[in-house]
Amino acid sequence: MLELSFLRENVELVVERLTIKRMDARETIKKILDADLNRRETQAQLDNNLAESNQIAREVGNLFKEGKQDQANELKARSAELKIISRELNEKLEALQKEQNDLLVTLPNIPRADTPEGYLAEHNLTIYSEGEMPALPENPLPHWELTSKYDIIDFELGVKLTGAGFPVYKGQGARLQRALINFFVNEATEAGYLEIQPPLMVNEASAYATGQLPDKDSQMYYVGLDGFYLIPTAEVPVTNIYRDLMLKETDFPIKNVAYSQCFRREAGSYGKDVRGLNRLHQFDKVEIVQIQHPDNSYAALEDMRAHVTSLVRKLELPFRVLRLCGGDMSFTSALTYDFEVFSAAQKRWLEVSSVSNFESFQANRMKLRFKDSNGKTRLAHTLNGSALALPRIVAALLENNQTPEGIRIPKALVPYTGFEWIK
RNA sequence: GGAGAGGUGGCCGAGUUGGUCGAUGGCGCACGCCUGGAAAGUGUGUAUACCCCAAAAGGGUAUCAUGGGUUCGAAUCCCAUCCUCUCCGCCA
DSSP: OOOHHHHHHOHHHHHHHHHHTTOOOHHHHHHHHHHHHHHHHHHHHHHHHHHHHHHHHHHHHHHHHHTOHHHHHHHHHHHHHHHHHHHHHHHHHHHHHHHHHHHHTTSOOOOOTTOOOOSSGGGSEEEEEEOOOOOOOSSOOOHHHHHHHTTOEEHHHHHHHTOTTOOEEOTHHHHHHHHHHHHHHHHHHHTTOEEEOOOSEEOHHHHHHTTOTTTTGGGSOEETTTTEEEOSSTHHHHHHTTTTOEEEGGGOOEEEEEEEEEEOOOTTOOSGGGSTTSSOSEEEEEEEEEEEOGGGHHHHHHHHHHHHHHHHHHTTOOEEEEEOOGGGSOTTOSEEEEEEEEETTTTEEEEEEEEEEOTTHHHHHHTOEEEOTTSOEEEOEEEEEEEEEHHHHHHHHHHHTEETTEEEOOGGGHHHHSOSEEO
């Protein structure tokens, strides 16, 4: 969430920037600042009351020691009064804090000033593209037909075991999954990321800190008996490693990579977009996370973008990089690049990575701070990106590389798959 | 899952017949003295959040796992929750 102190001093800036995310925040901000003013006043009153109570308690103690029971009892009466007042003030304070906080968490992160305007996918700015459109054989098959033709991914079987969106990978399909995971994790490790294997379930505090709660709880699977959430991305547990930490400036940069299965309910999704591997409830993803000094976070973002670029390039997939427009950016992001690969048989661009700088938005919520060189406490910046999400990569690989002889595996992957062709 | 013990500041560790305890002490860390330099020794300092103050200085409040309760007053008493350890059971 946004920092209150920043909001106080930059109302116009915040209002203006949030219009890029198509939000009129003026009313909300006014309410927040009103509550804030009220809160501070209440806090001061409460503190004064408690100070007097503490003073009385000390005096009562001394009077008892001196054996002056009568005087002590007089003071007790005053103390009782103060207690009632303090209780009321405290209730008021908590209500104001809640009001303020509830409003504050509804404000999205402010996007960078140069964020493209717009709210539709076509308003996103294509800032880079690379690779040639593959020459497909006659009557190319979409991946959901290729998977059954070669018996490598079984969607029907997944329905039997669990439900739609939980495919079963078999034989060369399973091996391809494992190969991609190892390839991605190795590439990241070589780029200086520390490998992490996180829990696949997190508690409420973790889900809140990275912003899945309170507004996106319907997108997560919930294990009610224990109060856990299945992670929608490794970003959640990995970023939460740093929750409530006070870092030293010398701890930067922190670079982590994690492979995890991801679980998403995808409530409200249907139709063509969800066909085959395009949208699943359970899928594999390798995620990179960086915790950075604020001065370096945008350099880190470019670094991550370069890393993802090298991955798609090595997989020989035609891809493009989009700078997301305000309306298409996530709630928590200040700047997001999306990577899309072209899946030739579907003739569609598929999003395979989203690389974002959250600046201090997540850090504020999770109290991730550091001491700067002046000894001042400041919020760190958090960033993350997919590197990469598997299913759509697999979809594009299968469709683009199909030949009458089978499906060709890109060179970079062969050491990991152990085969050059899916047949 | 059953029985027992326990959760104190960056770490270790006092304090649990309630009373200036945000908390003795040690380690670590920072700065200074000592030294040619270092070690040892020695001195000072060393939590976080919020509020008051234009700011600094200074002051107030809260925090001894978390949340509630008793009391004029709680790290210390009571209740609930979470977590850790030991033993037993179960188990990849």
